[in-house]
Structures are given as C-alpha cells and as structure tokens.
Amino acid sequence: PSSGNGLPNFRRKPVIIIVVGMAGSGKTTLMHRLVCHTHMRNIRGYVMNLDPAVMTLPYAANIDIRDTVKYKEVMKQFNLGPNGGILTSLNLFATKFDEVISVIERRADQLDYVLVDTPGQIEIFTWSASGAIITEAFASTFPTVVAYVVDTPRSEDPTTFMSNMLYACSILYKTKLPLILTFNKVDVAAHQFALEWMEDFETFQAAASSDQSYTSTLTQSLSLVLDEFYNNLKSVGVSAVSGVGMEAFFKTVEASAEEYMETY
Numbered sequence: 001p002s003s004g005n006g007l008p009n010f011r012r013k014p015v016i017i018i019v020v021g022m023a024g025s026g027k028t029t030l031m032h033r034l035v036c037h038t039h040m041r042n043i044r045g046y047v048m049n050l051d052p053a054v055m056t057l058p059y060a061a062n063i064d065i066r067d068t069v070k071y072k073e074v075m076k077q078f079n080l081g082p083n084g085g086i087l088t089s090l091n092l093f094a095t096k097f098d099e100v101i102s103v104i105e106r107r108a109d110q111l112d113y114v115l116v117d118t119p120g121q122i123e124i125f126t127w128s129a130s131g132a133i134i135t136e137a138f139a140s141t142f143p144t145v146v147a148y149v150v151d152t153p154r155s156e157d158p159t160t161f162m163s164n165m166l167y168a169c170s171i172l173y174k175t176k177l178p179l180i181l182t183f184n185k186v187d188v189a190a191h192q193f194a195l196e197w198m199e200d201f202e203t204f205q206a207a208a209s210s211d212q213s214y215t216s217t218l219t220q221s222l223s224l225v226l227d228e229f230y231n232n233l234k235s236v237g238v239s240a241v242s243g244v245g246m247e248a249f250f251k252t253v254e255a256s257a258e259e260y261m262e263t264y
Ligand code: GDP
Pocket: 021, 022, 023, 024, 025, 026, 027, 028, 029, 030, 120, 184, 185, 186, 187, 188, 238, 239, 240, 241, 242
C-alpha cells in the first residue's frame, strides 16, 4: 500500500532529519517552512524542538525539550550562565531520551519524517556528550540524516565559505551520518557560486587568491581536502522565507536515507 503521498514505501520507520547550523543560519525558520510543506503535501511529519532556551517557536512541536526541562530553573539551580544552562538542560533531556525514542517507535507506522531543531549555538549540540548520545540514539533506531544549514549570503566570502565547509566536514566525520548541505536564504543570494566552488577547487582557489590577506598555500591545501569532502555530500538550495527548494530538499533527504540504509 502506498502512504498516499507518492513517497516510496520501502521503509516502515520515519527518517530523522537533524537540523544543525550556525546561530542565525535559519534553522528554526526552515523548520517552520518544512512543517508547512509537509502539511500541504500530506507528508506525515513529527516535529521535535531540542532548544531549551528558545522563547517562542513559529511551529507547533510534538516533542519539546521545554516541556521537560525548565532552562531558567536549571540555570538557577546549578548556578550557570546561558550556555551552561542550555548544555545542562540538554544533558538532563538526554538521560530520558530512550522515552523519546519509544514515543516515535510507537508511531513509526504513521510517520514519514521527524524534523529535529537543535540549540541556537551549534557546538552545544555537535560537540557535547548529550548531542552525541541523542544523535546515536536516533541513528541506531531510524534512518537518520543531518541537514547542515548554511547562511548563503554570509558565505559569499571565500574565507567564510571555507570555514563553514570545514565545520560541516567536522560534523560529517563526527556523526558519520549522511550530510545535506542546505544552502538557505537563496532569496537573498543564489547558491550558484557555492556549487561552482564545490565542483572545481581551482575556481575556489582563484576566488580565494584575490583576497590578499589570506595564506594562499593553506587555502590551496584545504581546498584539496574539501574537494574530497564534497564528493561525499549532497547539497540543495532553499529559502525558508520564500519556500523555494522544499521539494528538492525532501528529494535529497530521500536519497540520503537510501544512502543510510546501504551504509549503516
Ligand atoms: P536559527 O538561529 O538558525 O534558528 O535562525 P532563525 O531561524 O532564528 O533565523 C535567523 C534570521 O534569519 C531570522 O531573522 C530569519 O528571519 C532569517 N532567515 C531565516 N531563513 C531565511 C531565508 O530563507 N531568507 C531570508 N531572507 N531570511 C531568513
């Protein structure tokens, strides 16, 4: 039987989409857009918020860390600053994550995707024990992919672009999950330049060498490293604001989920 939305029916479990990216890259706005898209297309989605410090969300979360952990209380109780508060809240939530997995498992037959929003400060999720525990809990139970959100207009400078790609690279090697470079805000700047730089490292080197302040030998070595990294990646251009690229995004998620099934 078809699930009714034209999606292939080869899997019974939902695909987990972990949305990560630098603060301000547009994770939360993109989550909202993806949720709207799933509603419009009768795709059965589940939404999870893992940011304990967010004040208001533009979407309704099915599972929200804020229902379980009160970030402000955690700060007071453990005498922590904002980042320590977020990290400790995430640690507390991670200890109960088997319950979260059970909730999703019980609904697995009725779900196509689980969209996961992560804390504003990327390293709190990607470089913490609890982030690793949560990622591992997902990936050992369901096909799991990482959507790395890039602020496209702010990555037009070659140096910034390279830093961002090196960060994405570190996430790929840390999670060992299929990674989707999600170039967001294409309503402001098209991501064509990024595709060209990723396609041909000499094009990137030429762009970078026009920046006098940059160490050209380091740039050249790193762009070779990244050339190998790009071969293992999928990318898509989206706009959380205009809604461009949503079909392409879910297509890429499907391809990445298949990659997961073959590899893990
Ligand atoms: P987060 O910190 O990664 O969750 O980022 P937010 O979703 O809070 O977005 C940060 C800022 O970028 C907000 O002002 C958004 O309105 C803006 N933004 C997000 N996505 C887009 C987009 O696709 N296009 C434009 N023009 N702005 C966006």
